[in-house]
Amino acid sequence: MRHVTLVQLFDHPITQKYVKRSGMAHAVACAFHAYRLAIKHNVDPDRATKAAFLHDIGHYTWYKNGQWDYNLYKENDIHAIKGSERAHKLLIRLGEHPRTAKEIALAILLHTDSYLPNGHLELNPLQHVVALADEADEKPGGEHHYHKISDQKARRMLSLLDKKIESHLKEKFIERTM
Numbered sequence: 001m002r003h004v005t006l007v008q009l010f011d012h013p014i015t016q017k018y019v020k021r022s023g024m025a026h027a028v029a030c031a032f033h034a035y036r037l038a039i040k041h042n043v044d045p046d047r048a049t050k051a052a053f054l055h056d057i058g059h060y061t062w063y064k065n066g067q068w069d070y071n072l073y074k075e076n077d078i079h080a081i082k083g084s085e086r087a088h089k090l091l092i093r094l095g096e097h098p099r100t101a102k103e104i105a106l107a108i109l110l111h112t113d114s115y116l117p118n119g120h121l122e123l124n125p126l127q128h129v130v131a132l133a134d135e136a137d138e139k140p141g142g143e144h145h146y147h148k149i150s151d152q153k154a155r156r157m158l159s160l161l162d163k164k165i166e167s168h169l170k171e172k173f174i175e176r177t178m
């Protein structure tokens with residue numbers, strides 16, 4: 001059973017404020033990639049799509065004299081850490097199961113290693129799927145953050161994805177009980 005839907009997440013003012021900052025079109029595209037990849041890698045699509053949808057919720061605006069300062073961003077960015085905590089708080093508020101909220105928060109924390117010291121991360125399958133979903137929508141020069149989508153279309157697409165997830169989970173449930 002799902003405790004929270006993607007549409008519920010979309011409708012929340014926190015999502016509207018912070019996911020829009022990094023790009024709603026990118027978030028929706030990543031959620032769709034995450035669904036496809038979750039099925040392929042046998043990962044729970046509910047968690048994968050939520051983590052992918054919220055993965056960039058932690059972005060801060062690095063402006064200097066009205067211009068985006070990429071160097072300032074590169075040096076100081078912690079959007080994965082910030083986003084992990086922000087998404088966790090939002091999910092818990094909406095009534096998500098604490099175990100699911102923790103797994104989603106961890107997948108967001110590890111969706112990029114750009115802020116971490118050099119080294120190698122061992123990602124679990126859910127974390128791997130979320131990182132792949134982000135990469136699948138990445139465009140050169142960070143252009144994916146600037147793609148536009150209307151509120152209506154974003155909401156419609158997420159509602160479609162909610163339905164896909166629900167029927168997939170129902171099928172899985174029937175398989176298990178047969």
Ligand SMILES: [Fe+2]
Nearest residue numbers: 055056079112
């Ligand atoms: Fe990111």
Ligand SMILES: [Fe+2]
Nearest residue numbers: 026055056134
């Ligand atoms: Fe991203």
